[in-house]
Amino acid sequence: MKMAEQVACFFWITLAVSVCWGSFILKLGTPSEPGSGFLPFGTAFLLGILAIVHLIKVTFRQGPQDRAGAFIGEVNWKRGLWIVASLLLYAFLLPHLGYLVATFFLMLVLFSLYERKKWWILLVMTVLVNGISYVVFHNWLKVQFPMGFWGFG
Amino acid sequence: MDLFSSILMGFQSALQPINLLYCFMGVLLGTLIGVLPGIGPVATISILLPITFKVTPIAAIIMLAGIYYGAQYGGSTTSILLNIPGEATTVITCLDGYQMAKQGRAGKALGIAAIGSFIAGTISLLGLTFLAVPFSEVALKFGAPEYFSLMILALVILAYLAHGSMLKAIMMALFGLLLTYVGTDNVTGSMRFTFGLVELSDGFDLVPMVMGLFGISEVLLNVEQTIRLDVLQAKIKNILPTLQDLAKSKGAILRGTIIGFFLGILPGAGPVISSFVSYSVEKRISKHPEKFGTGLIEGVAAPESANNASAQGAFIPLFTLGIPPNVTMAILFGALMIHGLQPGPLLVKEHPDFFWGVVTSMYIGNILLLFLNLPLIPLWVKVLKVPYPILFPLIVLFCVVGAFSLNNSPMDILVMTIFGVVGYLMRKLKYEGAPLVMAFVLGPLLELNLRRSLIVSDGSFAIFFTRPISAGILIIACLILSLSFLSKLRQKKPDVEEII
Numbered sequence: 206m207k208m209a210e211q212v213a214c215f216f217w218i219t220l221a222v223s224v225c226w227g228s229f230i231l232k233l234g235t236p237s238e239p240g241s242g243f244l245p246f247g248t249a250f251l252l253g254i255l256a257i258v259h260l261i262k263v264t265f266r267q268g269p270q271d272r273a274g275a276f277i278g279e280v281n282w283k284r285g286l287w288i289v290a291s292l293l294l295y296a297f298l299l300p301h302l303g304y305l306v307a308t309f310f311l312m313l314v315l316f317s318l319y320e321r322k323k324w325w326i327l328l329v330m331t332v333l334v335n336g337i338s339y340v341v342f343h344n345w346l347k348v349q350f351p352m353g354f355w356g357f358g
Numbered sequence: 359m360d361l362f363s364s365i366l367m368g369f370q371s372a373l374q375p376i377n378l379l380y381c382f383m384g385v386l387l388g389t390l391i392g393v394l395p396g397i398g399p400v401a402t403i404s405i406l407l408p409i410t411f412k413v414t415p416i417a418a419i420i421m422l423a424g425i426y427y428g429a430q431y432g433g434s435t436t437s438i439l440l441n442i443p444g445e446a447t448t449v450i451t452c453l454d455g456y457q458m459a460k461q462g463r464a465g466k467a468l469g470i471a472a473i474g475s476f477i478a479g480t481i482s483l484l485g486l487t488f489l490a491v492p493f494s495e496v497a498l499k500f501g502a503p504e505y506f507s508l509m510i511l512a513l514v515i516l517a518y519l520a521h522g523s524m525l526k527a528i529m530m531a532l533f534g535l536l537l538t539y540v541g542t543d544n545v546t547g548s549m550r551f552t553f554g555l556v557e558l559s560d561g562f563d564l565v566p567m568v569m570g571l572f573g574i575s576e577v578l579l580n581v582e583q584t585i586r587l588d589v590l591q592a593k594i595k596n597i598l599p600t601l602q603d604l605a606k607s608k609g610a611i612l613r614g615t616i617i618g619f620f621l622g623i624l625p626g627a628g629p630v631i632s633s634f635v636s637y638s639v640e641k642r643i644s645k646h647p648e649k650f651g652t653g654l655i656e657g658v659a660a661p662e663s664a665n666n667a668s669a670q671g672a673f674i675p676l677f678t679l680g681i682p683p684n685v686t687m688a689i690l691f692g693a694l695m696i697h698g699l700q701p702g703p704l705l706v707k708e709h710p711d712f713f714w715g716v717v718t719s720m721y722i723g724n725i726l727l728l729f730l731n732l733p734l735i736p737l738w739v740k741v742l743k744v745p746y747p748i749l750f751p752l753i754v755l756f757c758v759v760g761a762f763s764l765n766n767s768p769m770d771i772l773v774m775t776i777f778g779v780v781g782y783l784m785r786k787l788k789y790e791g792a793p794l795v796m797a798f799v800l801g802p803l804l805e806l807n808l809r810r811s812l813i814v815s816d817g818s819f820a821i822f823f824t825r826p827i828s829a830g831i832l833i834i835a836c837l838i839l840s841l842s843f844l845s846k847l848r849q850k851k852p853d854v855e856e857i858i
Contacts (some may be wrong), residue, residue, distance in 0.1 A: 224551070236817030237812065239812055241546050244539070248532050249532075252536070259525050259529070281583065289578070292754070292778075295771065296768040296772045297768070299768045308755070311758070312751055318747070334752065342759050347412065348762070
């Protein structure tokens with residue numbers, strides 16, 4: 206955890222420095238006439254200071270040494286990775302494939318993530334959820350879904 | 359308009375069939391997600407927020423509020439039957455509730471939880487009814503410096519009461535503020551931190567952000583392990599507590615209500631802290647403190663009453679001061695803004711039909727919850743058997759459609775996913791999401807009030823210390839900050855280990 210905490214601190218410091226620099230470009234102004242960068246600068250400066258304090262605290266904290274994979278732990282992180290990858294792909298493919306087709310594939314992946322199911326159960330669940338969600342969101346709640354190049358969905 | 363006429367007007371509005379339907383849907387959903395571990399009111403409200411854009415503001419807020427206080431009722435079911443809290447607010451109920459269930463008294467535990475919740479919720483609503491107008495009249499005297507100081511105080515208290523490191527909580531609040539600066543500057547009209555992307559010119563939307571931070575990140579954490587729920591197999595009987603049980607619990611319910619109500623008003627405290635404090639108080643004043651944790655009915659009545667009282671009390675600062683005291687209220691704050699209503703002292707004056715409609719709907723919601731919780735307990739037990747592998751794809755689908763429907767743009771799905779990963783990493787590294795969202799919601803007002811104050815005072819920060827109310831609020835904030843650095847005093851915060 207210690208290393209992960211240190212990496213996080215470096216992220217905060219980098220973010221703080223970048224925002225401070227961006228705020229200078231935006232113009233800080235004066236207290237009587239604060240510019241667009243006035244508050245972002247103050248906020249980022251404070252964040253940077255706190256991140257440095259936290260980094261020092263974490264670095265000099267006495268505790269057991271990190272072992273490999275301590276941050277990830279004894280967990281199945283691959284499922285999470287699949288979900289994130291599917292969502293990113295879904296966001297990209299939705300306008301091209303349309304709601305029904307894109308959601309079909311998303312649900313297929315998500316339903317099959319946990320345990321092995323018979324293919325027809327998987328298919329029935331996916332089609333059912335896809336269809337019901339389409340009726341609820343599109344027909345009842347009037348959400349305008351993209352059609353995709355199929356011309357439906 | 360006098361109070362009686364206002365309440366009457368509120369009931370007229372709340373009892374309209376459509377509002378009644380949304381109230382029922384809200385409390386039903388609230389109980390459902392309260393029962394289900396792995397999804398809480400924050401995630402649910404975030405997920406359902408876009409759907410409410412299609413209905414009137416009053417129906418939307420009635421439903422979202424129903425989800426919030428309904429979840430406080432439902433959360434006790436899993437605590438009592440599974441020893442797994444359905445919500446963070448019912449963690450402490452596990453201690454005596456599960457022991458009661460193991461002794462064959464699950465029905466009584468569930469019954470007293472529902473009755474205590476109902477009594478506490480109703481008393482707390484009376485407090486909301488009578489205190490809302492005086493509170494908003496005081497708040498009308500506030501100017502920009504007072505509002506700025508009040509928001510600082512809210513963020514400081516929230517950070518102080520954070521479950522983990524206060525330093526991290528403050529960093530999260532600052533990160534939340536930084537996120538609000540993305541987009542068009544409201545004062546000068548110039549673009550800030552948009553990197554030339556047109557999509558960022560309006561800044562980040564609250565909805566995909568909270569959906570990611572709470573909905574998607576919750577799923578990412580839960581799918582890491584295989585959740586198996588072992589529901590107590592014994593038949594649940596004797597749901598109604600005996601007169602003896604009620605006599606034992608009445609003090610606990612009343613004390614829980616008072617503690618919950620006042621801690622609910624306080625920014626940052628909320629139902630979680632209230633339930634811990636009330637349990638701690640009961641244990642301390644009991645003649646047999648050693649028996650707590652072995653199945654005492656007071657150990658269920660007190661925290662369950664406190665978390666409900668707190669949930670209702672939290673609406674006071676939101677509606678009257680425009681300051682959300684916890685993260686759920688922060689999301690409701692966002693929902694009100696999206697619906698074109700500005701939470702704050704003018705809400706009661708300018709939209710009395712809305713305000714009193716929502717308040718009175720909560721009385722109705724409380725009665726509905728009593729009926730939903732007592733006779734339908736066997737049904738909720740069945741709901742617990744829905745396997746997570748079936749549940750989580752549905753949660754993801756709701757998030758996806760909710761995010762997309764905001765602007766009909768896949769960009770929002772992308773933003774939601776990115777914040778989902780951010781939320782996941784934050785939880786892994788023990789950074790809390792609540793200060794981030796609170797700061798994100800309060801950020802634009804905080805900046806506006808600071809800049810207005812500085813312009814009025816010709817650049818002098820002394821304005822915050824020369825005006826008595828503002829100075830008083832900032833002194834309290836400074837005292838809290840100083841206290842937090844005294845580690846001994848910080849340990850006074852109630853936590854599970856201490857109470858057990």
